[in-house]
Amino acid sequence: MGRPLRSEQVDRDEVSIVHAVQRCVRRAFLAGVDQATGKDYGFRREWIRRRMEALASVFGIDVLSYAVMSNHMHLILRNRPDVVGAWTDQEVAIRWLKVFPGRRMEEHLGEPTENEVQMLVSDRERLAEVRRRLSDISWFMRSLSEPIARMANRQDECTGRFWEGRFKLQRITDEAGLLACAMYVDLNPVRAAMAESPDQSVHTSGYDRIKGEQGQEIDSAAFDLVPVTTEQAGEERRTTPVDELREKKRAKGKNPTGKRIRRDGWLAPLTLDESTLSSDAQPNQAGVRASDKGFLGISLKDYVELLRWTAKQSEEGAGREIPPRLQGLVSRLGIDLSMWRDLVWNFQRYFGNSCCAGSPSGMSQFAESSGRNWVRGQRRVAECFAV
Template identity: 70%
Template sequence: MPRPQRCEQFESSEICIVHVVQRCVRRAFLAGVDHATGNDYSFRKEWIRRRMEALASVFAVDVLSYAVMSNHMHQILRNRPDVCAQWSDQDVAIRWLRVFPGRRLEEHLAEPTENDVKTLVADKVLLAEVRKRLSDISWFMRALAEPIARMANHQDECTGRFWEGRFKAQRIVDEAGLLACSMYVDLNPVRAAMAESPEEAEHTSAYDRANARRGAVLPSAAFDLKPIPTNEAGRKIRETPVDQLRDDRKEKRKNPTGRRIRRDDWLSPLTLDSDTLSSEPQVHTDGVRSSDKGFLNVAWKEYWELLRWTAKQSTKCVESVLPQSLAKTLAALGIDASMWRDLIWEWQRYFGKSACVGRPVSIKQHAEQTGRHHHRGQASVACCFSS
């Protein structure tokens, strides 16, 4: 069965949550250790994390969870057209121009000016299209993947594909599927024996959240959302040597706003705010993410405890009793606690080829809404969920 088209899985005009996977074409040495030459390219994982952080500051897309591996990356993304609708035309224009400044004779001079913003705002047809793209997961992934591929190919002194092909997408249709998928993503380094516990699993959302609670901060990679005055940009170009302009641009990319933030500030909050109406967009105003809306009815302490317990269940024959409080959390979501270990550690068996993630009843409902009789893999996951 061919992979579903993007328009069949999600649309930029509809709020939805999607698990995406992007793989390298030449396997592990592109983002890890090349066993043929011994070169270590693990630093490229930080390239990817910082690019995600930068894009989270301009796109109407929430990054819920992520994990950067040696030869692929996982993300759980939620597009937010409701947030994008709250932005002014000027906000939309500067955000778009920060990521796609357009063709310039000198790429290092591609700083959006006030005149560039006014020009885009005046073109109402293009601006409407840009507004849609800023809440489109496909455009988010395009803006993430292309620069990483160019940088890696430049470093390797080669041309050609860096990524295997278009990213794989799975629509997450309920909270049970979202909790399970988030745990699966956060535990990827543990499953791959790259880390012994979530505390050691760098370049994952769980690692960032845990360290942020210990006070960890980092230089913000968020884009500066203020355009440069046109006169000032012209003067700088006329009076500054090209090499100096290039060096200044390169230095500014390290920390565009000059701020330091908590390690997880760019990620969506984990816990939903029960005091806030679910229909409210909760637009973020500090310039590091699109919204302040959480995604699970689970407190961080409870999530972390369940994550650590699950990480220890690497061997199927090891008998370990799930704490009663965590078992109740799973039961409330319709997840069979006795099958929780299998669901996470044998994820590929249950959801590896499915276009949807969630309880069987939710998957069936989504299939009917999209004109299908069922989704592939719907029956195989029934054993992991209560009726």
């Protein structure tokens, strides 16, 4: 049975949560140590994190969880057409032009002007398409992957593919699948023996949330969503040497807005506020992420405690007994307490070949909605859920 079409997995007019995986070509090093030369490219992980942070400030896409590994990256994303629908035409135009100015960045050194924004606003058909793209997960992944590939190829002095192909997409069907997937993503460095605990797993959402809760701040990578005047842009381009314009643009790229934010400030909040309506868009007003809407029915404190406990269960059969205070977080989702460690650590075994991830009932509902009788992994994952 083949995978469903992307259009079957995600309706871009409805809010959906997906697990996306992008791998480097031939699974070679992406941000790790090149075994041929011994050179460490670990610094590229920060390239990717900052690019994600920048895109989170302009797209109608919530970044729920992420992990940047040596040769691949994981993201859990939620598309927000409801948030994009609340933006004005001017907001849509400036957001799009910040990412896609219409020409290569080396040729277009200035910021989008008021005149360019107005031209896009006046093109109603084009603007409608741009509005749809700003909540499209495929466009988000394209905007993330392509610049990283160009930068890496330029640095390596080579051409050709950097990523092995289109990213893999997996629909998250319910909260049980989301909690297990979020833990799996945050624990990737621990599983790969790159870190001993989530507290040391740099370039993961778990690490960012832990440090953010401790008060750590970073320079914001969010785009400055203010267009310059046409006159100011023209004067600068006429009187400023190209090399100086390039240097100015590079300097501004380090902190476009001049603000500092909590390390996890650009990520979607973890805790879902049950008092808000499910249809409430909750758009972010600070310009650092799409919305202020959470995604899990647990507190950050409980999530981190469960994450740390699960990280310690690295050996098969070790520490099966979940601490009593945390048992309710797992059992309320129908997950067998004795199978929680196995569900997270062996997430790939249960869901690796499936087009979706979730409880057996959630996967069954997704199969029905996509015109199928069943999906891969549906029977196997039933082992992890209480009858």
